[in-house]
Amino acid sequence: MKAILGRGKFPKNSIINIGGSKSESNRLLILKAQFQNITIKNLSESDDTNVLQQGLKTVNGTVNVHHAGTAMRFLTAYFAAKEGAEIILTGSSRMQERPIGVLVDALNNLGADIQYLQNEGYPPLKIKGKKLQKRNVAVQADISSQYISALMLIAPMLPNGLEITLKGKTISKPYIEMTLSLLKQIGVQANFHNNIVSISSLDKIEAIEIIVESDWSAASYFYSLVALSEDLEITLTSFSEDSLQGDAALSSIYKKLGVQTVFNTFDNSISLSKKNKQLPDSLKLNLTNTPDLAQTVAVTCFGLGIACELTGLQTLKIKETDRLSALQIELTKLGAVVHIDCASIRIRKSTQLVPNVIIETYQDHRMAMAFAPLALKTPLRINNAGVVSKSYPNFWKDLKKTGISCELLKTTP
Ligand SMILES: O=C(O)C1=C[C@@H](OP(=O)(O)O)[C@@H](O)[C@H](O)C1
Numbered sequence: 296m297k298a299i300l301g302r303g304k305f306p307k308n309s310i311i312n313i314g315g316s317k318s319e320s321n322r323l324l325i326l327k328a329q330f331q332n333i334t335i336k337n338l339s340e341s342d343d344t345n346v347l348q349q350g351l352k353t354v355n356g357t358v359n360v361h362h363a364g365t366a367m368r369f370l371t372a373y374f375a376a377k378e379g380a381e382i383i384l385t386g387s388s389r390m391q392e393r394p395i396g397v398l399v400d401a402l403n404n405l406g407a408d409i410q411y412l413q414n415e416g417y418p419p420l421k422i423k424g425k426k427l428q429k430r431n432v433a434v435q436a437d438i439s440s441q442y443i444s445a446l447m448l449i450a451p452m453l454p455n456g457l458e459i460t461l462k463g464k465t466i467s468k469p470y471i472e473m474t475l476s477l478l479k480q481i482g483v484q485a486n487f488h489n490n491i492v493s494i495s496s497l498d499k500i501e502a503i504e505i506i507v508e509s510d511w512s513a514a515s516y517f518y519s520l521v522a523l524s525e526d527l528e529i530t531l532t533s534f535s536e537d538s539l540q541g542d543a544a545l546s547s548i549y550k551k552l553g554v555q556t557v558f559n560t561f562d563n564s565i566s567l568s569k570k571n572k573q574l575p576d577s578l579k580l581n582l583t584n585t586p587d588l589a590q591t592v593a594v595t596c597f598g599l600g601i602a603c604e605l606t607g608l609q610t611l612k613i614k615e616t617d618r619l620s621a622l623q624i625e626l627t628k629l630g631a632v633v634h635i636d637c638a639s640i641r642i643r644k645s646t647q648l649v650p651n652v653i654i655e656t657y658q659d660h661r662m663a664m665a666f667a668p669l670a671l672k673t674p675l676r677i678n679n680a681g682v683v684s685k686s687y688p689n690f691w692k693d694l695k696k697t698g699i700s701c702e703l704l705k706t707t708p
């Protein structure tokens with residue numbers, strides 16, 4: 296499917312319900328598999344959440360998580376600790392290039408039985424579930440925080456709980472804190488101090504209902520739209536100032552780009568509007584804590600003609616695609632001058648924007664969604680637009696509500 300985008304008719308204010316955070320949803324599903332008396336409201340409708348939910352129904356057989364990193368990592372730990380499970384866990388060809396050795400080593404050190412079926416360090420995996428008796432494990436924390444969250448999420452089901460020592464510089468730390476908060480919220484004793492995470496074992500919890508907050512990473516595309524507009528106003532429902540998601544940092548990041556966020560406590564929504572039209576010449580940010588915002592911020596800065604330097608991005612090359620290189624190729628087509636190295640991207644201040652460019656998405660939902668707001672500045676096309684369903688199946692429908700014209704064309708394979 297191809298998306299043909301341009302300017303349409305802009306309503307005064309559009310109200311959008313993005314849907315539940317996929318990160319919170321996928322953690323809560325793993326916890327619910329251990330404690331049935333958790334009721335989850337506003338669960339994400341993303342592909343990544345659906346594959347995890349389906350996977351959890353399997354005890355014996357093959358589970359394919361496609362492109363879902365959290366599902367791959369969380370299910371590896373879950374099945375490894377689930378006595379009686381015999382699972383082949385696999386994913387898309389890209390998933391088979393995304394490393395998982397750090398997590399598999401940690402679990403095998405705890406007594407698990409996980410084997411590689413093809414390349415050492417990568418899915419597919421053969422997992423035989425066992426009782427994991429050991430309590431202590433050390434894990435490299437500078438590759439993906441998902442390995443640590445995966446271990447934390449199964450800790451309550453281990454007879455002795457778990458103490459995880461984080462080695463190296465911890466990246467994507469807010470995601471570890473999100474896992475910790477959710478564990479505490481359901482009544483598990485958990486703490487994270489210096490570089491040690493410790494979590495107690497627990498058999499039962501009190502019944503609890505948890506409402507998943509909407510997805511802040513997905514909100515970034517609407518921040519970008521408002522920033523690139525003259526006067527768009529957009530209201531996003533089910534958000535709060537007191538968020539578990541690190542990407543809530545958007546409100547302060549986009550303040551620098553002229554977007555004001557009002558937190559409406561009466562109905563838990565946020566209203567975005569363009570306030571400051573005096574923009575800086577350049578923006579420099581370290582995104583170690585918020586890697587999923589990199590593509591959005593890079594594209595917004597380019598569209599606004601602001602030079603930008605984004606650092607702390609060493610993990611981007613092992614995500615859905617090598618995101619730094621994908622950004623460089625696509626922004627260059629639009630007329631940008633882009634420099635990348637292994638952990639950063641620099642984009643020169645630019646005044647030209649080439650029209651009618653066809654953006655490739657590299658099987659990465661965030662490539663499609665991050666480039667879409669540029670339609671406010673120039674007509675463009677986005678190839679393989681269906682990729683958005685990985686995290687945000689209604690993205691194109693919601694984008695239209697803001698006034699962007701969006702024609703979706705089926706393409707023959
Ligand atoms: O735990 C999570 O829900 C996530 C953690 C981050 O991954 P890394 O820890 O690999 O950076 C983030 O990029 C991903 O979209 C979701």
Ligand SMILES: C=C(OP(=O)(O)O)C(=O)O
Binds near residue numbers: 365
């Ligand atoms: C990196 C992402 O997801 P995952 O690692 O869970 O596939 C993402 O959604 O941007």
